[in-house]
Amino acid sequence: MNVSQFFKLEIKRNLNLALFLSIGFAFLFGGAIVYSIYQMDGPFQPRNVSGLYAGIATVALGVYCSKIVIADLHYGTIYLLFTSARDRIVFLVSRVLVISIVSFMFGLGCAALLYVNHALNGQPFSAGDVGNAVLQYVLFGVFFTLLFQVISMVYQKVMQLLILSLVTILVLPGLLGIVFQVEAIPEFVKDFVAYAPIYSLPNQLPFLALDGMEMTLTAVVSLLLFVFAFKRLPKIDY
Amino acid sequence: MSVEMHKLSKTFNRQELALSEVDFTLRKGEVVGLVGPNGAGKTTLMKIISGIIVQYDGVLTFRGEGRSVGSLIEKPKYFPNKSGRYNIDYFHSLFGGDDEHFDEIIESLGMASYLKKKVKDYSLGMKQRLGIALALISNPDYLVLDEPTNGMDPDGIRHILGYLKRLAKEKGIGILISSHILEDIESMSDRVYVIKEGRIINEYARDQHDREVLELTFSEGDLHQALHVLEAYEGVTRSGQILSVPFAGDMKQVLKHLSQNDLFPIDVKRKKDTLEDFYFQNMESEAK
Structure with missing residues (x-):
C-alpha cells in the first residue's frame, strides 16, 4: 500500500472547484461587511465579519463533513474500500485527515478576510486570529465528520444522512437553545447543552468565540467518536 | 489453499434468513460458479467472502497463504466524475501491487484508450471492465464476481471470460463467479453450486459436462x-x-x-x- 499516494489522491478528490467556490462565496459574503465598514465607517466589528463569512462557510463545511463519509456509500465504493479491517481503518484516518485540510482552508479563508478588514478598515487583527480561526474550523470539521461517520455506521441511507447532517448543523442548535429560555430546566442541563459541541460549535464558530473549555471538550468528544469508530467500523456489515 | 465456509448462516434484521448452514469451498486456481434465482443468497455469500459482511454464524476459513479478495458485487463501483485513470490509481495506491501487474490488467481488459475519459461517460460494458480491473488491482488471491459480463457485447464476453479463465489457471487465483447466463458459467467453471432460498441445494461438477x-x-x-x-x-x-x-x-x-x-x-x-x-x-x- 502506498499511503502517501493514497492520501494524495484522496485530497485531490476533495480539493475540487466546489470547495474553492464555497470559500470564495463565503469570502465575498463576509466581504460585504468589510466593504460596508469601509464605505460607511459602519458599526460592525471583526466578529461580524467572521460571522457573515461563517453564514456560508459553516453550511458548506457541514456539507463537506457529511459528503466525505457518505460519498462512498452513495457510489458503492465502500464495497472496494471495506474488504478488510485494515482498509476500513485507513478509510477512517484518511477522512479525518482530508476534512482537517478542508477545514484548515475554510479557517484560512476566514483569517484572510479578517486581515483584509484590518488592512482596509484598521480594525484589530493579530497572528493569533489566524491560529484561532484555523483551529476552530478544524475542530468543527473533525467533530461533525466523526459524528456523521458514527451515524452512518448505524444508518446507511445516503439522502437521509445528508438531510440529517444539514438539520444537525442548521436546525438542531436553535432547538437546543430553547433550553436556555425555560427557567424550569435545571442549570446543569443548561451547562451540559452549552458545552455540548453539537450546540457550541455552530453557535460560537461564526464569532470565533469558542473558549478553552469548549475547545477542549470538542477535542475530547471527537477523540471518543474516533475511538468508537475505530473499534466498531471493522465489525459492521455493509 | 482455499477459502472454506462451514455451516455458515446469515440473518438480516434478526428474521430474514439469507443463508442457511452453507458449506462451500473455493480453492485457488479453480473457477467456481454460483447460480440461483434472485434473492437466493448469492450476493450475501459473495459479500461474506469479500469481507463486506462480517457478522454471521458459522465458520469462514482461509486455508494456506493468501487471503486477499477482489470483488465486483451487484454492479461496478467507482467514482463516476473521475477518470478511469484516477479510479485505478486511487485503488491501486490503497491496495498496493506492482506496476507491471497493473499495466497488464489495463492491457488485458482493453482499457488503455479509455483511461482519460470520465467514467460516467463510459458504456455499460466499459464500466463493467473497469469494475473487473478494480477487483483485480489488489493482485488478489481470490476473485468474487457477480454478473461480470453484464452489458458486454458477445466479443467482450468471450474475451473477458477467457481472460478470467487464464487468470485462474496461470496465476492460481480462485474465482467465484455468478451469472444468470448459465452457458457462460458452464463454459468456464470447474464446479457450479446451485443455491436456492439461502441453501446450496446441489453441486454440478466438471465431469458432468461430458456426461x-x-x-x-x-x-x-x-x-x-x-x-x-x-x-x-x-x-x-x-x-x-x-x-x-x-x-x-x-x-x-x-x-x-x-x-x-x-x-x-x-x-x-x-x-x-x-x-x-x-x-x-x-x-x-x-x-x-
Whole structure:
C-alpha cells in the first residue's frame, strides 16, 4: 500500500472547484461587511465579519463533513474500500485527515478576510486570529465528520444522512437553545447543552468565540467518536 | 489453499434468513460458479467472502497463504466524475501491487484508450471492465464476481471470460463467479453450486459436462413402472412424462433393461447433460 499516494489522491478528490467556490462565496459574503465598514465607517466589528463569512462557510463545511463519509456509500465504493479491517481503518484516518485540510482552508479563508478588514478598515487583527480561526474550523470539521461517520455506521441511507447532517448543523442548535429560555430546566442541563459541541460549535464558530473549555471538550468528544469508530467500523456489515 | 465456509448462516434484521448452514469451498486456481434465482443468497455469500459482511454464524476459513479478495458485487463501483485513470490509481495506491501487474490488467481488459475519459461517460460494458480491473488491482488471491459480463457485447464476453479463465489457471487465483447466463458459467467453471432460498441445494461438477443423458418419454400408463425400473441408475429425474437418465457408455444397455421389463418409450432423445438441464431439474425437484 502506498499511503502517501493514497492520501494524495484522496485530497485531490476533495480539493475540487466546489470547495474553492464555497470559500470564495463565503469570502465575498463576509466581504460585504468589510466593504460596508469601509464605505460607511459602519458599526460592525471583526466578529461580524467572521460571522457573515461563517453564514456560508459553516453550511458548506457541514456539507463537506457529511459528503466525505457518505460519498462512498452513495457510489458503492465502500464495497472496494471495506474488504478488510485494515482498509476500513485507513478509510477512517484518511477522512479525518482530508476534512482537517478542508477545514484548515475554510479557517484560512476566514483569517484572510479578517486581515483584509484590518488592512482596509484598521480594525484589530493579530497572528493569533489566524491560529484561532484555523483551529476552530478544524475542530468543527473533525467533530461533525466523526459524528456523521458514527451515524452512518448505524444508518446507511445516503439522502437521509445528508438531510440529517444539514438539520444537525442548521436546525438542531436553535432547538437546543430553547433550553436556555425555560427557567424550569435545571442549570446543569443548561451547562451540559452549552458545552455540548453539537450546540457550541455552530453557535460560537461564526464569532470565533469558542473558549478553552469548549475547545477542549470538542477535542475530547471527537477523540471518543474516533475511538468508537475505530473499534466498531471493522465489525459492521455493509 | 482455499477459502472454506462451514455451516455458515446469515440473518438480516434478526428474521430474514439469507443463508442457511452453507458449506462451500473455493480453492485457488479453480473457477467456481454460483447460480440461483434472485434473492437466493448469492450476493450475501459473495459479500461474506469479500469481507463486506462480517457478522454471521458459522465458520469462514482461509486455508494456506493468501487471503486477499477482489470483488465486483451487484454492479461496478467507482467514482463516476473521475477518470478511469484516477479510479485505478486511487485503488491501486490503497491496495498496493506492482506496476507491471497493473499495466497488464489495463492491457488485458482493453482499457488503455479509455483511461482519460470520465467514467460516467463510459458504456455499460466499459464500466463493467473497469469494475473487473478494480477487483483485480489488489493482485488478489481470490476473485468474487457477480454478473461480470453484464452489458458486454458477445466479443467482450468471450474475451473477458477467457481472460478470467487464464487468470485462474496461470496465476492460481480462485474465482467465484455468478451469472444468470448459465452457458457462460458452464463454459468456464470447474464446479457450479446451485443455491436456492439461502441453501446450496446441489453441486454440478466438471465431469458432468461430458456426461450424456437419455431423455425417455413414456405413456402415462408406463411412467410409474419405468421410474421404478430406472431407479437403478443414479441421478434419474422426471419432468412431466419425460425421464432423464444420465449414462456413461452404451445407451443400448438402458433401453435393453427397459425392454426386458416390457417398457418401450414413445420417444428417445440422446443429449449432453448441460448446466441448464441440471439447474432446472434441481429447481423443479426443490419446488416439489
